[in-house]
Amino acid sequence: IAAGAAMAWEIAAAEDxxxxxxxxxxxxxxxxxxxxxENLRDEIAPGRRVRVPFGRGPxxxxxxxxxxxxxxxxxxxxxxxxxxxxxxxxIDRVLDEAPLVDAKMLELSRWIAEYYLCGWGxxxxxxxxAGVKRNAGTRELVFYRPTExxxxxxxxxxxxxxxxxxxxxxxxxxxxxxxxxxxxxxxxGVGVVTSLKHKGFAEQVRKRxxxxxxxxxxxxxxxxxxxxxxxxxxxxxxxxxxxxxxxATFLLHGVTGSGKTEVYIRAIKEVVEYGRQAIVxxxxxxxxxxxxxxxxxxxxxxxxxxSHLSDAERSxxxxxxxxxxxxxxxxxxxxxxxxxxxxxxxxxxxxxxSTFKQDSVPRYHAREVAEKRCRxxxxxxxxxxxxxxxxxxxxxxxxxxxxxxxxxxVGKLPLPPVVTVDVRNDxxxxxxxxxxxxxxxxxxxxxxxxxxVILFLNLRGFSPAVWCRACGASLMCPDCDVSLTWxxxxxxxxxxxxxxxxxxxxxxxxxxxxxxxxVGVGTQKLEEEVxxxxxxxxxxxxxxxxxxKPGSHDEVLTRFRHSxxxxxxxxxxxxxxxDFPNVTLVGVVDADTQLHQPDPRAGERTFQLIAQVAGRxxxxxxxxxxxxxxxxxxxxAIRRAxxxxxxxxxxxxxxxxxxxxxxxxxxxxxxxxxxxxEAAVKRRANEMANALSAAAKSRNLPVxxxxxxxxxxxxxxxxxxxxxxxxxxxPADVRSLWRTVxxxxxxxxxxxxxxxxxxxxx
Ligand code: ADP
Ligand code: ZN
Numbered sequence: 032i033a034a035g036a037a038m039a040w041e042i043a044a045a046e047d048x049x050x051x052x053x054x055x056x057x058x059x060x061x062x063x064x065x066x067x068x069e070n071l072r073d074e075i076a077p078g079r080r081v082r083v084p085f086g087r088g089p090x091x092x093x094x095x096x097x098x099x100x101x102x103x104x105x106x107x108x109x110x111x112x113x114x115x116x117x118x119x120x121x122i123d124r125v126l127d128e129a130p131l132v133d134a135k136m137l138e139l140s141r142w143i144a145e146y147y148l149c150g151w152g153x154x155x156x157x158x159x160x161a162g163v164k165r166n167a168g169t170r171e172l173v174f175y176r177p178t179e180x181x182x183x184x185x186x187x188x189x190x191x192x193x194x195x196x197x198x199x200x201x202x203x204x205x206x207x208x209x210x211x212x213x214x215x216x217x218x219x220g221v222g223v224v225t226s227l228k229h230k231g232f233a234e235q236v237r238k239r240x241x242x243x244x245x246x247x248x249x250x251x252x253x254x255x256x257x258x259x260x261x262x263x264x265x266x267x268x269x270x271x272x273x274x275x276x277x278x279a280t281f282l283l284h285g286v287t288g289s290g291k292t293e294v295y296i297r298a299i300k301e302v303v304e305y306g307r308q309a310i311v312x313x314x315x316x317x318x319x320x321x322x323x324x325x326x327x328x329x330x331x332x333x334x335x336x337x338s339h340l341s342d343a344e345r346s347x348x349x350x351x352x353x354x355x356x357x358x359x360x361x362x363x364x365x366x367x368x369x370x371x372x373x374x375x376x377x378x379x380x381x382x383x384x385s386t387f388k389q390d391s392v393p394r395y396h397a398r399e400v401a402e403k404r405c406r407x408x409x410x411x412x413x414x415x416x417x418x419x420x421x422x423x424x425x426x427x428x429x430x431x432x433x434x435x436x437x438x439x440x441v442g443k444l445p446l447p448p449v450v451t452v453d454v455r456n457d458x459x460x461x462x463x464x465x466x467x468x469x470x471x472x473x474x475x476x477x478x479x480x481x482x483x484v485i486l487f488l489n490l491r492g493f494s495p496a497v498w499c500r501a502c503g504a505s506l507m508c509p510d511c512d513v514s515l516t517w518x519x520x521x522x523x524x525x526x527x528x529x530x531x532x533x534x535x536x537x538x539x540x541x542x543x544x545x546x547x548x549x550v551g552v553g554t555q556k557l558e559e560e561v562x563x564x565x566x567x568x569x570x571x572x573x574x575x576x577x578x579x580k581p582g583s584h585d586e587v588l589t590r591f592r593h594s595x596x597x598x599x600x601x602x603x604x605x606x607x608x609x610d611f612p613n614v615t616l617v618g619v620v621d622a623d624t625q626l627h628q629p630d631p632r633a634g635e636r637t638f639q640l641i642a643q644v645a646g647r648x649x650x651x652x653x654x655x656x657x658x659x660x661x662x663x664x665x666x667x668a669i670r671r672a673x674x675x676x677x678x679x680x681x682x683x684x685x686x687x688x689x690x691x692x693x694x695x696x697x698x699x700x701x702x703x704x705x706x707x708x709e710a711a712v713k714r715r716a717n718e719m720a721n722a723l724s725a726a727a728k729s730r731n732l733p734v735x736x737x738x739x740x741x742x743x744x745x746x747x748x749x750x751x752x753x754x755x756x757x758x759x760x761x762p763a764d765v766r767s768l769w770r771t772v773x774x775x776x777x778x779x780x781x782x783x784x785x786x787x788x789x790x791x792x793x
Contacts, residue, residue: 049067056150066121136158173210280432284436289437311359320585337363444652449672487640487644513528528744617657705782733761741753
């Protein structure tokens with residue numbers, strides 16, 4: 032058999048054939064090589080998808096879809112060490128009419144797979160939207176054009192009157208036309224056009240066309256602003272890089288209200304004038320009509336990519352961007368993959384937001400991908416924030432990023448004074464209220480004065496725990512190591528980590544006592560309290576429970592803008608980006624919610640959240656104040672945030688990170704193992720960690736293994752979880768170590784694992 036196969040191979044090779052390297056949607060870095068049959072030679076191209084046999088047997092066990100990443104002569108493959116050309120399988124079919132990704136995107140996706148330790152094919156299938164793969168929103172339509180016989184027949188006068196009129200209409204159009212167009216021009220039925228086709232006087236062409244239409248949004252009037260000195264200085268530096276067409280990452284550190292968006296817009300103006308495109312990434316939650324309007328007012332062709340788009344809309348935007356019909360792409364994380372052919376600039380606003388990291392495969396961070404993409408394209412990247420991540424700040428200190436600062440608010444407005452309230456001694460809080468005396472007086476005064484109030488609390492639901500007074504245990508989710516939150520509107524206790532909901536039993540499941548009690552305050556209870564204390568105020572609550580309906584988020588913000596709401600309370604949904612001049616008071620109801628989480632970033636998150644939510648006030652000459660309630664007022668993150676002291680905070684925090692060997696000084700890679708059997712998960716975690724330690728030692732790689740240990744949430748959705756970390760100064764060492772050990776531990780089976788490079792959660 033082997034001899035026969037080898038002979039068949041030689042015949043094939045003699046015909047000067049090509050092979051294609053194909054990556055499948057699997058956690059593998061390597062491509063599989065397939066023989067390209069003669070009839071597919073013209074169609075095959077990198078970036079197109081193909082159906083290929085995969086698995087055992089000459090025809091493969093199953094059929095799979097993959098992306099072609101290279102097409103090359105068969106000899107080249109045959110000369111590779113260890114290649115078995117006679118064993119090559121053949122591609123079944125080529126999908127897609129044109130490549131879905133270009134060479135640059137292939138390269139970028141390969142880099143992502145290497146960096147984030149996942150499969151190249153996994154990255155590609157995730158970055159190309161489903162609608163684009165299905166060609167959603169397009170349809171193949173039939174058009175007609177004249178044949179030579181048809182033209183001759185018209186000249187010879189051998190056609191009927193109706194045919195003559197139809198033929199003339201087809202010829203006059205000068206391009207292939209639809210039958211109904213001909214029918215209306217020539218005042219005949221569409222049957223006449225088909226009869227022309229049957230006689231060979233006209234022929235059909237098929238073309239794929241967009242069927243979705245979008246309303247053009249009218250550009251609203253816009254008053255040109257005079258840039259502040261700080262804005263101008265930042266802009267001049269960015270423009271110099273733009274004009275030099277050089278890669279550079281700028282860290283635009285601008286306090287809240289310093290006018291960062293105006294800097295972005297002016298930089299984009301320059302790019303668009305050169306005929307290039309800009310990508311602006313914002314957190315999904317900031318994709319409000321207000322944000323979008325700021326861009327639509329200033330640019331004609333803006334594509335907004337948000338998660339509510341239909342497949343057809345998304346795929347239409349994708350084609351418009353690829354064809355250069357779009358100047359500015361505004362979108363959440365995945366917009367970094369927008370197929371701009373003439374990229375001129377990338378901007379990431381609120382770069383500190385954790386939503387820029389994807390928490391499923393590929394677990395990429397948009398900032399890292401943007402850096403890579405901009406470097407390859409030779410264009411600048413701007414990262415903007417009032418509270419940059421320690422990673423970015425450190426990069427700026429080291430000179431890898433260029434720091435641009437906007438230290439003052441626009442219009443000489445001061446940052447709002449912040450009062451930290453120690454609630455441990457507050458009489459109202461001791462009675463179980465969420466809002467202490469000082470904050471409550473301040474709310475009263477602000478409303479009487481005609482101002483508006485934002486109250487921030489990062490816990491949704493009514494009460495964050497159902498607690499037994501007798502034994503001290505909380506009601507837990509049966510599937511997760513998470514205590515249940517009481518949702519009074521549903522009359523049920525809910526797990527915020529999985530879909531579990533249940534009624535609350537009369538007796539404690541642990542000790543049987545009838546002493547269960549709802550403890551703590553979530554946004555629903557806060558709403559009730561605020562209604563009681565301020566019965567005349569109009570109140571709106573904004574959290575993921577109250578904002579289920581699409582559009583409700585925008586609706587509430589519009590009412591708030593028009594001062595139809597006095598008090599807006601909610602979770603982090605209201606902490607960010609909002610620019611409402613009439614907000615004269617911000618209350619942080621509980622600054623401690625994040626503080627005690629077992630995570631090295633707990634302090635950073637607390638600082639960011641307080642600084643961001645404080646930034647929602649004092650945005651006009653009406654001024655504004657901030658009250659921060661805490662039981663740990665001396666905690667550095669809270670103290671520094673109250674003093675608007677970002678520089679002081681990062682100085683402290685960087686020192687701590689250095690002492691603890693945490694990022695940004697080390698790079699971490701977290702491996703999480705999970706499965707239904709606790710002992711098996713633990714065993715596998717130990718095996719993997721030991722294998723990695725041994726390999727690090729034998730290969731002399733400076734990588735430390737930290738752990739394994741149970742995860743902070745030790746059980747999630749019925750699965751036990753253990754984790755360990757790989758820590759190194761150079762991420763390349765982590766990759767190299769992981770890739771050598773990985774093949775020993777195939778995925779699947781009863782213990783599964785995920786690999787998270789540069790994890791944001793511990
Ligand atoms: P940031 O994003 O830095 O918090 P914004 O970009 O939201 O700040 O700007 C705050 C407000 O200041 C916005 O209402 C904006 O229109 C306004 N603004 C920005 N730059 C100027 C300027 N040069 N002159 C006047 N107003 C400005
Ligand atoms: Zn659960």
